[in-house]
Amino acid sequence: xxxxxxxxxxxxxxxxxxxxxxxxxxxxxxxxxxxxxxxxxxxxxxxxxxxxxxxxxxxxxxxxxxxxxxxxxx
Amino acid sequence: xxxxxxxxxxxxxxxxxxxxxxxxxxxxxxxxxxxxxxxxxxxxxxxxxxxxxxxxxxxxxxxxxxxxxxxxxxxxxxxxxxxxxxxxxxxxxxxxxxxxxxxxxxxxxxxxxxxxxxxxxxxxxxxxxxxxxxxxxxxxxxxxxxxxxxxxxxxxxxxxxxxxxxxxxxxxxxxxxxxxxxxxxxxxxxxxxxxx
Numbered sequence: 456x457x458x459x460x461x462x463x464x465x466x467x468x469x470x471x472x473x474x475x476x477x478x479x480x481x482x483x484x485x486x487x488x489x490x491x492x493x494x495x496x497x498x499x500x501x502x503x504x505x506x507x508x509x510x511x512x513x514x515x516x517x518x519x520x521x522x523x524x525x526x527x528x529x
Numbered sequence: 530x531x532x533x534x535x536x537x538x539x540x541x542x543x544x545x546x547x548x549x550x551x552x553x554x555x556x557x558x559x560x561x562x563x564x565x566x567x568x569x570x571x572x573x574x575x576x577x578x579x580x581x582x583x584x585x586x587x588x589x590x591x592x593x594x595x596x597x598x599x600x601x602x603x604x605x606x607x608x609x610x611x612x613x614x615x616x617x618x619x620x621x622x623x624x625x626x627x628x629x630x631x632x633x634x635x636x637x638x639x640x641x642x643x644x645x646x647x648x649x650x651x652x653x654x655x656x657x658x659x660x661x662x663x664x665x666x667x668x669x670x671x672x673x674x675x676x677x678x679x680x681x682x683x684x685x686x687x688x689x690x691x692x693x694x695x696x697x698x699x700x701x702x703x704x705x706x707x708x709x710x711x712x713x714x715x716x717x718x719x720x721x722x723x724x725x
Contacts, residue, residue: 467637476706480680480687481698503643507713510649514662515681517653521547521590 461485466494468501475505479512544576547593549663554594557678558601568604572597625673625707632710641714646721658720665715669708676701677708 463486466474471494474487483491495502514522548569555565555572576583576596583592634640652658666674676694679685691701 467633468639469633469637472639472710473702473706476709477702479709480702480705500639500643503645504639504713507643507646507649507717508709510646511709511712511716512681514653515677516684518550518659518662519590519594519682519684521550521588522653522659 461489463489463493466490468494468498471495471498471501472504475501475508479508540580541577543589544573544580544593547590548573550590551593551597553663553666553678554597554683555601557675557683559604560675564604564608568600569597571604572600575600624670625703629703629707629710644717644721646717649721652720661716661719662712665712665719668715669711673704673708673711676704677712680705 461484471491474483474491477483478491495505551569551572552562552565555568556562559565559568572593576593579596583589632640666678669677672694676690679690679693680687687698687701687705691698694701696704
């Protein structure tokens with residue numbers, strides 16, 4: 456590990472939301488991860504948004520596996 | 530459940546119930562609704578012929594999807610050999626960026642207060658909920674709908690999606706973010722608000 460202290464910045468909800476979404480698509484930098492964590496500590500609205508994004512992923516995966524259609528073995 | 534083999538009609542109905550999913554899957558790949566319908570038709574017919582090959586180790590949908598993938602590749606090969614590849618105009622994410630900007634006030638706070646969703650996992654057991662999910666996906670702009678489907682439903686890596694769509698990574702992230710914010714809102718409005 457090089458220079459272990461990540462740069463933590465104050466995020467607006469708009470910036471935090473962008474990172475919460477991108478977390479599903481790429482690996483965040485340590486600075487981004489820590490900044491997002493700090494924001495989520497204090498922001499209920501974003502915490503809900505984050506949980507709902509996780510749910511959206513579960514929903515999409517369930518859908519891909521046949522969720523929503525009764526699946527009878529043939 | 531009886532051991533008697535299911536009638537052809539019954540099988541047909543079961544396979545047919547996955548058509549909506551398959552059309553979305555094929556549309557995400559082919560970007561063309563008519564071609565998608567055509568390929569799905571071929572895949573469904575092939576599935577009916579080959580139904581003995583379905584061993585029940587995976588879900589019916591997974592099995593149908595593997596047939597569909599094969600048919601899509603086959604179709605793309607045929608199309609490419611028939612006519613020269615026509616370059617698609619690059620997608621523009623400015624509309625998505627503007628839409629996202631409108632969700633926040635000038636200080637970067639959400640304009641909307643989110644509610645806590647009551648028992649979201651119960652919704653995953655209900656067929657009606659998936660129908661709402663489908664109609665919410667259909668309401669997205671075409672590119673957003675396709676990119677979201679590839680990323681979250683088909684589970685393709687972002688990098689590969691960007692390549693297929695001929696867009697930059699940052700463009701891809703904007704589109705996906707827009708899709709998620711929009712879907713979240715759509716599910717809340719059409720399901721969770723009434724489910725409390």
